[in-house]
Amino acid sequence: MSSRGKARTLDPIFSPKSVAVIGASQTEGSVGRAVFSNILEGGFTGVAYPVNLKAPSVCGVRAYSSVSDIPGDIDLGVVIVPATVVPKVIEECGRKGVKGLVVISAGFKEVGSEGARLEADTADIARKYSMRLIGPNCLGIVNTDPVIRMNTSFASKMPAEGSIAFASQSGALCAAILDYARGENIGFSKFVSMGNKADVNENDLLDFLGSDPHTKVILLYVEDIIDGRKFVDVASRVTEKKPIVAVKAGVTPEGAKAASSHTGALAGSEEAYDAILRQSGVLRVESVIELFDYARAFAEQPLPRGNRVAIITNGGGPGIMATDACVRYGLEIAQFSETTKKRLRAGLPKAASVNNPVDIIGDAQADRYEVALRAALWDENVDCGLVMLTPQAMVDIRKVAETIVAIVPQSGKTVVGCLMGLVDVSPGVEVLEQNGIPHYSFPESAVRSLATLYHYQRWIERPRTKVKHFKVDLKSAKQIIGRAKRVGDTNLSQHDAMKVLEAFGFPTVRTEFAETKEEAAKAAARIGFPVAMKIVSPDVVHKVDVGGVKLDLTSERDVREAFREIMKNVASQLPKARLEGVIVQEHVRGGRETIVGMRRDPKFGPLLMFGLGGIYVEAYRDVSFRLAPVRELGAHNMISQIRGSRILEGFRGQPPSDTKALAECIERVSQLALELEDVQELDLNPVVAFEKGCKAVDARIIVGNRS
Amino acid sequence: MSSRGKARTLDPIFSPKSVAVIGASQTEGSVGRAVFSNILEGGFTGVAYPVNLKAPSVCGVRAYSSVSDIPGDIDLGVVIVPATVVPKVIEECGRKGVKGLVVISAGFKEVGSEGARLEADTADIARKYSMRLIGPNCLGIVNTDPVIRMNTSFASKMPAEGSIAFASQSGALCAAILDYARGENIGFSKFVSMGNKADVNENDLLDFLGSDPHTKVILLYVEDIIDGRKFVDVASRVTEKKPIVAVKAGVTPEGAKAASSHTGALAGSEEAYDAILRQSGVLRVESVIELFDYARAFAEQPLPRGNRVAIITNGGGPGIMATDACVRYGLEIAQFSETTKKRLRAGLPKAASVNNPVDIIGDAQADRYEVALRAALWDENVDCGLVMLTPQAMVDIRKVAETIVAIVPQSGKTVVGCLMGLVDVSPGVEVLEQNGIPHYSFPESAVRSLATLYHYQRWIERPRTKVKHFKVDLKSAKQIIGRAKRVGDTNLSQHDAMKVLEAFGFPTVRTEFAETKEEAAKAAARIGFPVAMKIVSPDVVHKVDVGGVKLDLTSERDVREAFREIMKNVASQLPKARLEGVIVQEHVRGGRETIVGMRRDPKFGPLLMFGLGGIYVEAYRDVSFRLAPVRELGAHNMISQIRGSRILEGFRGQPPSDTKALAECIERVSQLALELEDVQELDLNPVVAFEKGCKAVDARIIVGNRS
Numbered sequence A, B: 001m002s003s004r005g006k007a008r009t010l011d012p013i014f015s016p017k018s019v020a021v022i023g024a025s026q027t028e029g030s031v032g033r034a035v036f037s038n039i040l041e042g043g044f045t046g047v048a049y050p051v052n053l054k055a056p057s058v059c060g061v062r063a064y065s066s067v068s069d070i071p072g073d074i075d076l077g078v079v080i081v082p083a084t085v086v087p088k089v090i091e092e093c094g095r096k097g098v099k100g101l102v103v104i105s106a107g108f109k110e111v112g113s114e115g116a117r118l119e120a121d122t123a124d125i126a127r128k129y130s131m132r133l134i135g136p137n138c139l140g141i142v143n144t145d146p147v148i149r150m151n152t153s154f155a156s157k158m159p160a161e162g163s164i165a166f167a168s169q170s171g172a173l174c175a176a177i178l179d180y181a182r183g184e185n186i187g188f189s190k191f192v193s194m195g196n197k198a199d200v201n202e203n204d205l206l207d208f209l210g211s212d213p214h215t216k217v218i219l220l221y222v223e224d225i226i227d228g229r230k231f232v233d234v235a236s237r238v239t240e241k242k243p244i245v246a247v248k249a250g251v252t253p254e255g256a257k258a259a260s261s262h263t264g265a266l267a268g269s270e271e272a273y274d275a276i277l278r279q280s281g282v283l284r285v286e287s288v289i290e291l292f293d294y295a296r297a298f299a300e301q302p303l304p305r306g307n308r309v310a311i312i313t314n315g316g317g318p319g320i321m322a323t324d325a326c327v328r329y330g331l332e333i334a335q336f337s338e339t340t341k342k343r344l345r346a347g348l349p350k351a352a353s354v355n356n357p358v359d360i361i362g363d364a365q366a367d368r369y370e371v372a373l374r375a376a377l378w379d380e381n382v383d384c385g386l387v388m389l390t391p392q393a394m395v396d397i398r399k400v401a402e403t404i405v406a407i408v409p410q411s412g413k414t415v416v417g418c419l420m421g422l423v424d425v426s427p428g429v430e431v432l433e434q435n436g437i438p439h440y441s442f443p444e445s446a447v448r449s450l451a452t453l454y455h456y457q458r459w460i461e462r463p464r465t466k467v468k469h470f471k472v473d474l475k476s477a478k479q480i481i482g483r484a485k486r487v488g489d490t491n492l493s494q495h496d497a498m499k500v501l502e503a504f505g506f507p508t509v510r511t512e513f514a515e516t517k518e519e520a521a522k523a524a525a526r527i528g529f530p531v532a533m534k535i536v537s538p539d540v541v542h543k544v545d546v547g548g549v550k551l552d553l554t555s556e557r558d559v560r561e562a563f564r565e566i567m568k569n570v571a572s573q574l575p576k577a578r579l580e581g582v583i584v585q586e587h588v589r590g591g592r593e594t595i596v597g598m599r600r601d602p603k604f605g606p607l608l609m610f611g612l613g614g615i616y617v618e619a620y621r622d623v624s625f626r627l628a629p630v631r632e633l634g635a636h637n638m639i640s641q642i643r644g645s646r647i648l649e650g651f652r653g654q655p656p657s658d659t660k661a662l663a664e665c666i667e668r669v670s671q672l673a674l675e676l677e678d679v680q681e682l683d684l685n686p687v688v689a690f691e692k693g694c695k696a697v698d699a700r701i702i703v704g705n706r707s
Helices: A031-041 A083-096 A113-128 A171-184 A202-210 A228-239 A262-266 A269-279 A288-300 A316-329 A338-347 A366-376 A397-411 A426-434 A443-460 A474-486 A494-503 A517-527 A556-573 A616-620 A632-641 A659-675 B031-041 B083-096 B113-128 B171-184 B202-210 B228-239 B262-266 B269-279 B288-300 B316-329 B338-347 B366-376 B397-411 B426-434 B443-460 B474-486 B494-503 B517-527 B556-573 B616-620 B632-641 B659-675
Strands: A018-022 A047-051 A076-079 A100-103 A132-134 A141-143 A161-168 A188-193 A217-222 A244-248 A283-285 A308-313 A384-389 A414-419 A511-514 A531-536 A549-553 A581-586 A592-601 A605-612 A623-627 A679-689 A694-696 A699-703 B018-022 B047-051 B076-079 B100-103 B132-134 B141-143 B161-168 B188-193 B217-222 B244-248 B283-285 B308-313 B384-389 B414-419 B511-514 B531-536 B549-553 B581-586 B592-601 B605-612 B623-627 B679-689 B694-696 B699-703
Touching (some): A018 A083, A161 A171, A161 A288, A171 A188, A202 A217, A228 A244, A244 A269, A244 A288, A269 A605, A316 A384, A366 A384, A366 A397, A384 A443, A517 A581, A531 A556, A556 A581, A623 A632, B018 B083, B031 B047, B076 B083, B161 B202, B161 B288, B171 B288, B202 B228, B228 B269, B269 B605, B269 B623, B316 B443, B338 B366, B397 B414, B414 B426, B414 B443, B474 B699, B494 B699, B592 B659, B605 B659, B659 B679
Parallel strands (some): A018 A047, A161 A188, A161 A217, A244 A283, B100 B132, B308 B384, B384 B414
Antiparallel strands (some): A531 A581, A679 A694, B592 B679
16 A cells, blocks of 8 residues: 555665765855765765766766766765756656655745745656655755665764664754754664655655664654545554654644534644544654653663553652652552562661662662662562662762663663763763663653653554444435535534434434424324423524523423423523424433534544533543544544543442443444545534443534535 | 741851861761861851861861860851761750751651651750751752852762752752752752751741842752641742742642542642642742753743743744744744834845744854844844754854844843754853853753743732631521531531521522422422422432432422422432432522532641532542632632633633632632631532622531541
8 A cells, every 4th residue: 555666665765776966066065065975974885976067076076967977877866956957857867767866955845836836846757757756855864774874964974873763844853853863872773854745755754664674663753744544554554563753743723713513613633633643553742852762762672561660769859759750651650579578678778668669778889779670670560660860979870870781681671760960970871871771861751751662562552453334324314415415504404413313323312303382292202201302493502591491391291381481481582593493302311421523624534523522522622533434442542532531431439331332423423424425524412421322412414515 | 927036047057157067077988078078178168167076187177076165156067977966966056056057967757756756856956046957867058159158068069159049858859950950050059958857948948048139049849848828928928039940749649539528539638739839929840850941041031021932943843843832831922013024034035934933044144143133032022032043064053152142131031042952052052051041952941941931920920919808607607517516417418508608608599498398389489480409318429310300490389299209209219318308499590510619638728629510520620729818819810720711711602600709709718718617628519600690509518626
């Protein structure tokens, strides 16, 4: 699905044997100069040819005036010429048989519509010759693989080799990250500036990096995602094998948009992005610091089997701070076995704490760290560890660190370090970092990183479920919608909406429409008592507030009386409202109100929503989203993910709600979204969940043309 | 209120002319040695005397065998002798006329009950001689004031001079912070390790540091607060003049506690701490990183007049990340005036963005930064600025930084810097840091710091209100409670609870108790129709779920019928429930349900609570707290602070609720808590808020002995 044939893979771009730098230059300080000299200085293992119209050589290497003049084959063309010349150069590359392109030149989509046209032309030409193209308007790419060693970026020296891949839509951020990584000794496998993504985008790169043996963790900075549905497919596949950590920037507050459904009002594109990332197992973070905090842990440590942490510290306060952070990020403080406590008691001074966090006291040297590590990490109630130290006079911090790196790998457990401070602790920090123990200056970031490893482990271990397919009466549903469309109704009547739901097999409460009190009484008799009655009027928004709702009616007499009262109440409160009649419904007692909805995102397609019902749904925005189609587990996660989910789990002595039935409701909405493309927005509000089963009480369906 | 006479101030401790170090030692690596040599090496401007039983000198200074042998007066005694000897030494200090003490020795409360007794004795002796005492079990204190220059800590070299005061309950954290600060060039005015707080605690230190002219911002790390009510008094006074930023560590998950009221279940000591800090204007943070991020901004920059930020960047991506952070932390992206845009257009290249964020393009040198700063910071729509840079080849970063530090002070606006990266940017970072522009490596922390300055500014500018006093019928309220106590009722009947509320002037719905259907009908007639009816039974928790509630009854006949139905429903669903009767109430239509409550915290006294009503209050824990007494503004803030407050502000076309009436309800509960000390817990649930006024519908009052 994601590979478009051998000729279109990214191998020629990342692992070329020969590179032509078109626009390489002798001029000091020029981009063309920087790129070519970076390729040479980086120690490229293939052949690099400078292409320059006039200069006979660049950096002492013989230059050619055109790519077609180069004698040998060219795998990769790196393009730095002015934007207007780029299409011509790409055409030449195509004719030469170049296999892939990195276009660094700027002046395309980012400068306006003329640039956008130029960009489209450029991409077309590349496509014609089956050349994949990174850029334009990018910083270049880096491959640290010793077999290749290629740095086509113009920003920086070759970064260190490592197992972290980084792909960024922002070139400026690339420059900052390369400088940051140099200071922090962070190594990369691949480093990619994606630029304008005219051809190669995040989906192609995830696909490529997912199967790159040198990459253990993928970091992503994106401002948009080109194809959300495909992203879910590709990223889901990749996160089965390695973690993806992503910053999605450009979170604009959408404000209160005019929307005709709750789901419409709540589901902006930001929610769509969140859904896309979440259902692909991508770890979404808010800052670059987090990207690298987590990347270092993923790159260097095994995943923890569980969330039970042992904390070893030489100071009480830092141990408390680490404990707070564990509570905050969903980790548990491990309960040590008696054997472990005995061992700790035997090896540590009397003043030490043998409970978790283990406080080995300020003057602890390497020997006490050894005792504590050997006891705690070998405890079967411990999944992972945090080793902390605050600098104390006379403590040999380097030796402590050496002890840590010697013992930890033997334990097979996930361990991170936190030597607090900056100057005195630096010899110890160096030892940890050079020996595969990720180090953090403060307990919060150390714990947060451990927690992220744990959450990824949970993703890996989740049960695998399928997208269900329900047998539905598609024909009836389409008839109702077709009829509404023909008469120009974009907002289905409640009655029609309920019929559509019934056709799709949703559990609904029996609902009939009545125009007179006699009709209402008959409808009630058919439905069976008790019933509820609600005003039907296009002019009434909040039915309860105008006395337009009567509940728990137990006889035909009550129904007639209630009809009269409702009409009187509404007429007196809203004299101009058009009163079309009432609906009579089976009266639902007890249960919990929820909302299940769908809205078509203009870019990504149908976005499903779940939340608790009532006025709270919008006030708290406590709702969850997924792109359709949703799998069974995804539907369940939509329910468990909302903050108020404990209400459904059976709260304060109440029985739990049937979340399985709710999940099926979500799955049916997912199927409806795919099979009824005319439905633009849909609210089932409320769906009342009972101890057994659930029922849709009210529905709103907005239809329109698929556009 | 906070000073206990001149003899008890902390001046002799922080600014002594003479210091005796009791337990000073010649032994290399000993604490006694480290403290004395740190005092000498730190450049103490007074006289320091070592006291050692045997050694004739310490660090080349003549030693005395006892403090009483020292010829001159002693202001401060620093004590490092074994714990058991401490009381004797303190006694000697007292007799000698020593004015203040820092007890570094460990082996007190932290080692158990014996140590706790020793600690109490020690504090008693100090008190007897009117000596204030810091510690025991602390790391010492530092005063960087050039007139004093005293470092009695044993951890580290003298830190740099600065305007940040730091006080910590954890000695280990102190050691880490001193090391961290050394690496980050952070200077301190005072540095205090509080230890076990046997005498001097956070309240004394805040009082002292609040009026210390060398301190501009106070950082606090505490694991507990000794006297919450006093903390509110002192901290509120201090935050009028200077910011306090605090980490309160030791956040333990309390789990579901057995409690007889909603407020009791929701208000743990963690909520009390949060209330204490919030109502004192203390900025509570979760990590040490935040402490210092904010401290540097407070120490170096003026407070912003508002929240409108101008962002100047040389790269698009970082600008977007900064914008995201502004949205997240409550800052606005400033809208530039036309003049500003004109100026930007005139001075910047065509490809630059003259809208906010101002993107001056990757190759921008100092001149473009100057144009952008002079335009943006002088715009009257701009309150503060963020200047960003990503490293680009050929850009003279140091010169950019020099330009920033030259221009910013002229603008009078608050500005922070963010030069992203680590190595190439370091010359620029150095220039910013040495010239009063706080610098952050990533946009999130830069923006968060600006936001914190803005939030503190809002605190400073808040309207000042008083604690109101309402005229109430205290006598009646006490009679009802007295009667209940005499018969051993700890849980007042709803009827009695409503009477207490009425005595305290709360708006309540008319409520009568009825045992028979005839009594109910008469009560309804007295109250006026429509009425609501609810079962009264000690065995029914969820009245609605068992059919124990009937609403909107419009005639005596309806009332009789409803009585019969309620009794039948409950008897069939809960055959064993004792049915005492019903209450008949004025039927309340519309409005929003809220909850107002109170619970006595065993440590801090009455804790007030506000939240939205219904099942959501506990599921979302969306409630706010304050210690009583609460001021008018505090009551209003309790309402606006909850996440769901927009529901009360008039949501989706609904009218706003009368938050003024709700605030008064909270204020009355505050008064009730102070005047009815027998009331242990109180829920007004719900208080229904209308467009005008509010009414308490149901109340639960738990009485008990003041303990």
